[in-house]
Amino acid sequence: MQASYFTINDHPQGTPARELFELHQAELPELADGEVRVRNTWLSVDPYMRGRMSGVTTYIEPFALHAPLEGAAIGEVIQSRDTAFPVGTKVRHMAGWRDLAQLPGNQLEPLPDFKVPEQAYLGVLGMPGMTAWTGLNRIAGMKEGDNVLVSGAAGAVGSLAVQLARAKGGTVVGIAGSREKLDWLESRGIKAVGYKGKDAAELTEALQAACPEGFDVYYENVGGVCLEAALNTLRVGARIAVCGMIARYNEATPSPGPGNLAMILIRRARMEGFIVFDHWAHYPQFLEEVGPQVESGRLDYEETVEDGLERTPDAFLKLFAGANRGKMLVRL
Amino acid sequence: MQASYFTINDHPQGTPARELFELHQAELPELADGEVRVRNTWLSVDPYMRGRMSGVTTYIEPFALHAPLEGAAIGEVIQSRDTAFPVGTKVRHMAGWRDLAQLPGNQLEPLPDFKVPEQAYLGVLGMPGMTAWTGLNRIAGMKEGDNVLVSGAAGAVGSLAVQLARAKGGTVVGIAGSREKLDWLESRGIKAVGYKGKDAAELTEALQAACPEGFDVYYENVGGVCLEAALNTLRVGARIAVCGMIARYNEATPSPGPGNLAMILIRRARMEGFIVFDHWAHYPQFLEEVGPQVESGRLDYEETVEDGLERTPDAFLKLFAGANRGKMLVRL
Numbered sequence: 001m002q003a004s005y006f007t008i009n010d011h012p013q014g015t016p017a018r019e020l021f022e023l024h025q026a027e028l029p030e031l032a033d034g035e036v037r038v039r040n041t042w043l044s045v046d047p048y049m050r051g052r053m054s055g056v057t058t059y060i061e062p063f064a065l066h067a068p069l070e071g072a073a074i075g076e077v078i079q080s081r082d083t084a085f086p087v088g089t090k091v092r093h094m095a096g097w098r099d100l101a102q103l104p105g106n107q108l109e110p111l112p113d114f115k116v117p118e119q120a121y122l123g124v125l126g127m128p129g130m131t132a133w134t135g136l137n138r139i140a141g142m143k144e145g146d147n148v149l150v151s152g153a154a155g156a157v158g159s160l161a162v163q164l165a166r167a168k169g170g171t172v173v174g175i176a177g178s179r180e181k182l183d184w185l186e187s188r189g190i191k192a193v194g195y196k197g198k199d200a201a202e203l204t205e206a207l208q209a210a211c212p213e214g215f216d217v218y219y220e221n222v223g224g225v226c227l228e229a230a231l232n233t234l235r236v237g238a239r240i241a242v243c244g245m246i247a248r249y250n251e252a253t254p255s256p257g258p259g260n261l262a263m264i265l266i267r268r269a270r271m272e273g274f275i276v277f278d279h280w281a282h283y284p285q286f287l288e289e290v291g292p293q294v295e296s297g298r299l300d301y302e303e304t305v306e307d308g309l310e311r312t313p314d315a316f317l318k319l320f321a322g323a324n325r326g327k328m329l330v331r332l
Numbered sequence: 333m334q335a336s337y338f339t340i341n342d343h344p345q346g347t348p349a350r351e352l353f354e355l356h357q358a359e360l361p362e363l364a365d366g367e368v369r370v371r372n373t374w375l376s377v378d379p380y381m382r383g384r385m386s387g388v389t390t391y392i393e394p395f396a397l398h399a400p401l402e403g404a405a406i407g408e409v410i411q412s413r414d415t416a417f418p419v420g421t422k423v424r425h426m427a428g429w430r431d432l433a434q435l436p437g438n439q440l441e442p443l444p445d446f447k448v449p450e451q452a453y454l455g456v457l458g459m460p461g462m463t464a465w466t467g468l469n470r471i472a473g474m475k476e477g478d479n480v481l482v483s484g485a486a487g488a489v490g491s492l493a494v495q496l497a498r499a500k501g502g503t504v505v506g507i508a509g510s511r512e513k514l515d516w517l518e519s520r521g522i523k524a525v526g527y528k529g530k531d532a533a534e535l536t537e538a539l540q541a542a543c544p545e546g547f548d549v550y551y552e553n554v555g556g557v558c559l560e561a562a563l564n565t566l567r568v569g570a571r572i573a574v575c576g577m578i579a580r581y582n583e584a585t586p587s588p589g590p591g592n593l594a595m596i597l598i599r600r601a602r603m604e605g606f607i608v609f610d611h612w613a614h615y616p617q618f619l620e621e622v623g624p625q626v627e628s629g630r631l632d633y634e635e636t637v638e639d640g641l642e643r644t645p646d647a648f649l650k651l652f653a654g655a656n657r658g659k660m661l662v663r664l
Contacts, residue, residue: 223594242597256588262555265574265605273597 001028001037004309005068005098011055015320020053021313024068028102031081036091036105038075042119043096043309043330045071045316046127046156047246048275060275071096072127074111074118085110092121099309099332114291123327124160124294124301125287131276132160132219133286135241139274140217142239147171147211149230152221153190154181154302156327157243161219162190163299164290173210175203175226177322184325188300195226200258203229214238220271222246228258240271246320302326333360333369336641337400337430343387347652352385353645356400360434363413368440370407370423370433375641375662376454377403377648378488379578380607392607403428404459406443406450417442424453431641431664446623455659456492456626456633457619463608464492464551465618467573471606472549474571479503479543481562484553485522486513486634488659489575493551494522495631496622505542507535507558509654516657520632527558532590535561546570552603554578560590563601572603578652634658 002025012020031037049071052063063069073096077089082105085091091108095101111121123129135157136142148165152158153174165172166189173191176182185192191210195203207229208214214235220227223245230240264271293299304324306315312330319328334357344352363369381403384395395401405428409421414437417423423440427433443453455461467489468474480497484490485506497504498521505523508514517524523542527535539561540546546567552559555577562572596603625631636656638647644662651660 227593245594245597255591257590257593259588261559261589261593262577264603265577265607268605268607268610270602270604271596272602273600275597275600278600 001100002026003028003098003100003102006309006312007066007068008053008063009065011062011065012053016050016053016317018313018317023310028100031079031102034082034104034106035102036077036082036085036108037079038073038091038093038095038101038103038108039078040073040075040096040099040101040332042074042122043071043312043332044073044122044127045312045319045328045330047244047319049316050320060277068095069097070094072122073098073101074122075101077108080105082106090118092126097312112287112291114287114295116291116294119303119327119329119331120294120301122329123156123303124299125291127276128156128327129160129290130279130283130286131157131243132164133290134276134279134282135219135243135274136161136164136217138279138282139241139272140219140239142168142217144168145170146216147173147213147235148217148219149173149175149207149211149215149233150219150221151175151195151226151230152244152246153192154184154325155221156324158219158221159184159302159326160299163188165217165219166190167293170216171211171213173207173215175207175222181325184302195229198225200225200228200232204232207233217241219243220245224255228260231258231260231263234263234267234269236267236269238267238269240269242271242273304328306330308332333432334358335360335430335432335434338641338644339398339400340385340395341397343394343397344385348382348385348649350645350649355642360432363411363434366414366436366438367434368409368414368417368423368437369411370405370425370427370435370440371410372405372407372428372431372433372664374406374451374454375403375428375644375664376405376459377644377651377660377662378459379576379651381648382652392609400427401429402426404454405430405433406454407433409440412437422450424458429644444619444623446619446627448623448626451635451659451661451663452626452633454661455488455635456631457623459608460488460659461492461622462611462615462618463489463575464496465622466608466611466614467551467575467606468493468496468549470611470614471573471604472551472571474500474549476500477502478548479505479545479567480549480551481505481507481539481543481547481565482551482553483507483527483558483562484576484578485524486516486657487553488656490551490553491516491634491658492631495520497549497551498522499625502548503543503545505539505547507539507554513657516634530557532557532560532564536564539565549573551575552577556587560592563590563592563595566595566599566601568599568601570599570601572601574603574605636660638662640664 154176182192514524
């Protein structure tokens, strides 16, 4: 049986070109004992994958050149030599960027059984949802009534962070780019602030207008001008959860950081970086809290879908053009 | 009785000029009930005072123009209408920058009774010592065996931070300027790294050579190139206690921050600003732990002393020229 998969042929500098990605076919070997063959139905593309393309170890091993890329995926078991995963089982695993995955059963997770579409386990009930929940609760220690600022607020993680924060009562402000994204935020009761065309001083003013008392929590997905403006609007004792800094991921040489970092001192604030994989032991707690909100429709989530394995690199590259609303997915 | 005191006549931009400071005399009023008159013997000058000269509220009220400046001071009660502070009592208070202080008894602290020179309560057993201890223990959560990096490591706070850290066993590296400061650090068993003439890449290399495994704790007094290099040398889970960023205090317009702030994310690090006044309830705990170390001579501390009230502004300005080793004091 032939499997198709993507590789990269070089470590990109700056924004990766479409030509970086090569589609290959290979015959799958016979299943070894304990192995399972999965037909993938949904693939995830995520900003953190850019870091894995740079050839250096950051918080996760780099992708090897000319080897199948990896990422979260949902699929169905079509052949099995692991009794825990009979044919027909719906599973999640990390052998994405391909149509057929063959891997040991201990690298699979069966899908939980909430009444939600299966791809929800790549988004709102998967890594992005868990990331939003972890940053707010375990890193920033959000309390009832806290004023919360989220950058990248219409993205896969940000769109969930604003809603989870909103449910706890304080003023929630989301920073986003396009009119469409800002409209979506306002439809969810979130104060929306556009960053496009604004420098740090102008964005600071807009944030102060949206929440004059300032923010107890800043959920950071973007970096750059968003971070600089956010630092100006912190309350004393504020906590910043640093989930990502997508504004910088494609830079070949680093840009200077914010000139107002001393606000950390002036506001006695805390800034902490995290990666969700360190907190995965709390995934059941997250599911228990957020799963029912998704089932009932209280938590709104968006998906941007590309169709067909061959579109996977395009879906990935759109993340950096801000072209997705909510979770970016590939449907096979 | 005539008292002499300093005021400022403007909010300085950049490095304050000596002419900013004006010496005045005024007749003290009669003591009111509950008030005490103190002859100051030692005055403290500290970097944080620069922030109070800017006319804006940072983490502390700004100094008023043309009013007596304030700061920590040690003195002896010479007249009293508060029975808790009879004549002859040695006290600490915040009415510095003057020779005679008159204030309500509830704004005085009697000096603790360790066998140390009285001015130690302005330095190693006063605010700078408490600041070093608080940053390491309460903010950075230093553990036995942690590798610790300290910038401004021969200053009033840094020189104590390196020694307190050294006592807990890991590798301790101090960044400082002059040869004399570096020699002092090495005499105390601290690995000393000079920052002068180095850019961030060169300082990073020097830090990596001094401690190849990287740092669990960074005690930040300086900012600028020190912060940028430190971010490059953090271990996973590192904690940065931001005590000060003296490199920036005299800037009229902010300089860009470090271009590698994403290391906070990559190393899942935490950076937290603090001011020691928020933690003053723990001063007795600090005294109990550090007082005996000072009494016994195990903890070395340096003083740089200027003589005479009229030299107070000069002592203050020397802080920004890096001219002090250890605590900068004025002896009256």
